[in-house]
Amino acid sequence: MILRRPFFYIILVIAALFVYFPLHGNNVSLREDLILVAIAIILASNLNLMIGYTGYVNFGHIVFYGLGGYVGLYLATVRGWNLVLSALVAGLVVSLCALLFGLAILRLRGAYFALATIGILQAVQAFVSNFDPWGRSTGMYLSFESYQPLGGAMRALWITYYLIIAVMALSMILSLAIKNSKFGLGLFAIREDEDAAVVLGVNATVYKAIIYSVSAFLPAVAGALMFYKNGMIDPSIAFEFMMSLEGIVMLMLGGQGAVMGAALGGGLYEKLRSYLLTSPTLSNFHLVIAGGLLLLVVLFAPGGLIGWFYRLVPRARKVIE
Amino acid sequence: MIDGLLVGAVYGLAAMGLSLIWGVMDVINLTHGSMIALGMFAMYLLFAALTINAYVLLLPIIVAGLLLGIVVYWMAVHWVVGRSMLMSLLSTFAVNMMVIGIGTAIWSTSPYNVNFTLPGITIGAYTFTGNHIAAAISSVVIALALQLFLYQTRTGKAIRAVADNREAAELMGISSTLVLTIAFGIGIALAMTSGALVSTLFPFTILSGATYQLKSFVVTILAGLGKPFGALIAGVLLGLLEGVVTPFIAVSWIPLIEFGLFVVVLVAFPQGIFGKRATA
Amino acid sequence: MSSLLEVRGVSKRFGGLLAVSDVSFSLDEGQILGLIGPNGAGKTTLFNVVNGVYKADGGTISFLGKDITGSSPDKVVHLGLARTHQIVKPLNDLTLLDNVTVGACFGREYLDLKAARKVALEVLQLVGLGDRAEMIARSLTIAGKKRLEVARALAAKPKLLLLDEVLAGLNPTEVALMIDLVRKIRDGGVSVFMIEHLMQAIMSLSDRIVVLNLGRKLAEGRPDEVVHNPDVVEAYLGFPDIVDKLTRTD
Numbered sequence: 001m002i003l004r005r006p007f008f009y010i011i012l013v014i015a016a017l018f019v020y021f022p023l024h025g026n027n028v029s030l031r032e033d034l035i036l037v038a039i040a041i042i043l044a045s046n047l048n049l050m051i052g053y054t055g056y057v058n059f060g061h062i063v064f065y066g067l068g069g070y071v072g073l074y075l076a077t078v079r080g081w082n083l084v085l086s087a088l089v090a091g092l093v094v095s096l097c098a099l100l101f102g103l104a105i106l107r108l109r110g111a112y113f114a115l116a117t118i119g120i121l122q123a124v125q126a127f128v129s130n131f132d133p134w135g136r137s138t139g140m141y142l143s144f145e146s147y148q149p150l151g152g153a154m155r156a157l158w159i160t161y162y163l164i165i166a167v168m169a170l171s172m173i174l175s176l177a178i179k180n181s182k183f184g185l186g187l188f189a190i191r192e193d194e195d196a197a198v199v200l201g202v203n204a205t206v207y208k209a210i211i212y213s214v215s216a217f218l219p220a221v222a223g224a225l226m227f228y229k230n231g232m233i234d235p236s237i238a239f240e241f242m243m244s245l246e247g248i249v250m251l252m253l254g255g256q257g258a259v260m261g262a263a264l265g266g267g268l269y270e271k272l273r274s275y276l277l278t279s280p281t282l283s284n285f286h287l288v289i290a291g292g293l294l295l296l297v298v299l300f301a302p303g304g305l306i307g308w309f310y311r312l313v314p315r316a317r318k319v320i321e
Numbered sequence: 322m323i324d325g326l327l328v329g330a331v332y333g334l335a336a337m338g339l340s341l342i343w344g345v346m347d348v349i350n351l352t353h354g355s356m357i358a359l360g361m362f363a364m365y366l367l368f369a370a371l372t373i374n375a376y377v378l379l380l381p382i383i384v385a386g387l388l389l390g391i392v393v394y395w396m397a398v399h400w401v402v403g404r405s406m407l408m409s410l411l412s413t414f415a416v417n418m419m420v421i422g423i424g425t426a427i428w429s430t431s432p433y434n435v436n437f438t439l440p441g442i443t444i445g446a447y448t449f450t451g452n453h454i455a456a457a458i459s460s461v462v463i464a465l466a467l468q469l470f471l472y473q474t475r476t477g478k479a480i481r482a483v484a485d486n487r488e489a490a491e492l493m494g495i496s497s498t499l500v501l502t503i504a505f506g507i508g509i510a511l512a513m514t515s516g517a518l519v520s521t522l523f524p525f526t527i528l529s530g531a532t533y534q535l536k537s538f539v540v541t542i543l544a545g546l547g548k549p550f551g552a553l554i555a556g557v558l559l560g561l562l563e564g565v566v567t568p569f570i571a572v573s574w575i576p577l578i579e580f581g582l583f584v585v586v587l588v589a590f591p592q593g594i595f596g597k598r599a600t601a
Numbered sequence: 602m603s604s605l606l607e608v609r610g611v612s613k614r615f616g617g618l619l620a621v622s623d624v625s626f627s628l629d630e631g632q633i634l635g636l637i638g639p640n641g642a643g644k645t646t647l648f649n650v651v652n653g654v655y656k657a658d659g660g661t662i663s664f665l666g667k668d669i670t671g672s673s674p675d676k677v678v679h680l681g682l683a684r685t686h687q688i689v690k691p692l693n694d695l696t697l698l699d700n701v702t703v704g705a706c707f708g709r710e711y712l713d714l715k716a717a718r719k720v721a722l723e724v725l726q727l728v729g730l731g732d733r734a735e736m737i738a739r740s741l742t743i744a745g746k747k748r749l750e751v752a753r754a755l756a757a758k759p760k761l762l763l764l765d766e767v768l769a770g771l772n773p774t775e776v777a778l779m780i781d782l783v784r785k786i787r788d789g790g791v792s793v794f795m796i797e798h799l800m801q802a803i804m805s806l807s808d809r810i811v812v813l814n815l816g817r818k819l820a821e822g823r824p825d826e827v828v829h830n831p832d833v834v835e836a837y838l839g840f841p842d843i844v845d846k847l848t849r850t851d
Contacts, residue, residue, distance in 0.1 A: 294411060299412065
């Protein structure tokens with residue numbers, strides 16, 4: 001089982017480090033830094049399930065995060081539910097939605113699927129912008145009282161941080177588990193040659209629906225947690241197309257297909273991005289640099305950093321998955 | 322509503338650029354939107370500098386588009402032709418990001434305008450805006466030129482041969498690299514020209530290209546690949562649809578409707594209403 | 602002997618083209634049934650209809666007594682009918698072992714990963730690729746890929762194996778080895794239905810042969826019968842005396 005894989009323990013260590021460093025010394029700014037890295041890793045890892053494992057490019061992945069944020073915030077604030085419950089329910093609701101979206105678009109192949117996912121993102125954004133109970137284009141705000149059940153705003157921020165780290169660890173563990181399972185093998189077969197996979201007995205229709213839905217769950221939970229922490233949500237920040245694209249850049253940068261690749265790409269890109277956005281000269285060029293990076297990776301190192309590393313140290317494949 | 326029809330011709334023109342590249346080299350050009358935006362700014366700059374009839378300025382813009390297309394082809398596209406669709410999606414997307422990034426740095430996201438107006442024509446109760454008419458006529462003329470080029474000239478036929486079967490074309494002595502370069506250049510030129518035309522009709526920003534890119538996709542899927550006149554007609558239909566629908570529905574719903582249409586058409590008619598099967 | 606595969610009146614149309622027209626035959630257990638015919642006769646189309654890649658426009662197909670007309674390919678494999686492709690479809694970025702494991706995991710026995718890997722290794726040994734199990738499929742030669750294709754299909758533990766031009770593109774040595782392999786497969790209890798252009802091979806391997814021409818069944822019978830059938834000769838072989846030369850199996 002996955003408990004035998006060394007990488008499982010590496011994941012736990014990484015999560016532990018994420019918890020330890022900000023906690024030790026009560027370093028709030030480090031925590032805020034790392035929470036963004038964690039979100040990036042969550043998004044990239046789950047996106048990897050679709051792109052790296054199954055070969056279906058999802059350009060609209062961020063829709064799950066945003067929708068999860070909305071459902072979660074609504075349940076926690078308007079309905080006054082417990083945070084963890086809200087987040088989990090958000091995850092389930094969004095996964096169900098993914099199943100429905102999938103029914104419509106998973107029959108499309110390649111680029112058509114990719115374009116249709118953008119359509120889903122824009123459709124959901126348009127819908128939410130006009131949806132009264134969720135504040136239409138103004139969105140929703142979290143009242144301060146909502147933090148009380150967790151012991152006040154300060155504590156709430158730390159608790160959501162731990163929860164998000166947990167989701168990050170779960171995302172990576174999920175990727176690892178799938179990669180080493182029969183289900184994962186079926187996905188790889190679909191990626192390599194969907195028609196051949198079907199002839200070999202893989203029920204591609206069902207598998208694709210499952211993985212699309214599964215890839216929505218943890219980002220939705222993370223969205224619920226993150227927007228709760230931020231205290232507000234509106235359509236423009238929940239469904240930022242740019243974030244979806246950055247997810248893809250992260251994946252390509254780190255190396256699609258590998259669990260570590262998604263994590264590496266997520267972490268590195270997030271660091272790069274925050275550096276760019278705070279630098280006075282370079283902030284305008286954030287997009288240019290991201291694009292340039294993506295181009296370089298696609299042209300010269302399609303396997304990303306992990307791919308390059310695997311070529312350097314082939315044995316590493318077994319350990320760093 | 323008639324204006325919608327006329328604008329539709331421009332949608333068709335924009336779509337032709339996308340459709341040509343897609344049909345010839347099986348690459349979905351995600352720089353399309355940014356190229357349309359560049360066309361808008363090109364017209365703005367040229368007009369600001371020269372203040373002559375804006376439509377005359379289309380000619381240098383077409384040439385600029387060709388050259389830019391060749392540059393983009395050699396920068397990002399040549400190396401991914403034939404590789405998986407993901408790679409070409411990503412590489413063209415990367416270029417798109419860079420262009421938008423540079424564009425935003427230069428022009429920010431403020432709206433711009435090209436203040437050149439042709440007098441309109443009034444027939445009975447309807448007034449047709451001069452610019453709209455000129456834009457539609459330009460689009461039709463260019464579509465005709467493209468059709469003639471593809472079907473009557475040697476280079477055009479070479480392009481169609483490569484689109485049909487690249488290996489076979491190469492075996493017959495056609496340099497597919499040259500052909501692909503030219504085809505890509507034409508595709509970008511078409512995109513930029515459509516942007517230039519749009520700039521005479523509406524205010525625009527560096528980000529406006531994205532809406533037209535979406536419309537191009539919808540039109541291309543409706544029309545099938547590689548058919549200039551099919552694209553024109555599908556574009557006009559889309560323009561008509563928009564013209565009919567806009568008075569009743571808030572503008573923010575339009576992209577949603579167009580995408581809905583996009584998905585529905587993809588699922589129902591993968592080969593487009595007019596045409597050649599798109600292999601993705 | 603019971604009829605393993607029964608094809609009755611099957612037709613398949615593509616727009617205006619009738620690719621397969623009213624074809625009927627049956628295959629018995631333990632048999633090697635050959636399928637020959639000029640290019641464009643509809644042989645691969647027939648395969649595609651039998652294993653569910655295409656839906657028949659008419660007729661029925663039953664396998665092991667069950668009606669499989671219109672079943673999707675993945676369901677057909679679960680029943681025990683596997684196939685290889687004329688143009689091989691390796692899962693390029695996976696290892697040979699992973700390739701064949703897919704076959705074992707999703708085949709008739711629907712094994713779990715561990716058991717499937719064991720079966721995969723055995724099958725790889727059988728086809729002679731055992732020593733290269735960890736190689737990436739992309740790096741194989743065409744002969745290797747053909748073997749991989751066969752191994753993958755075998756790993757599904759089929760009762761019937763459809764082989765589509767498994768000898769095409771192989772040099773004489775490779776052909777001889779592959780012929781051996783096909784015999785081994787049949788001896789192992791798997792019936793075979795094979796499309797082939799290499800006349801010597803199909804004549805020596807097949808128990809019975811079905812001949813297709815322009816979508817219709819032209820003839821059916823033992824190899825020596827079929828090959829002397831004047832219609833077959835006319836449609837396919839050209840000159841009568843070539844037949845005797847080709848059927849000398851030495």
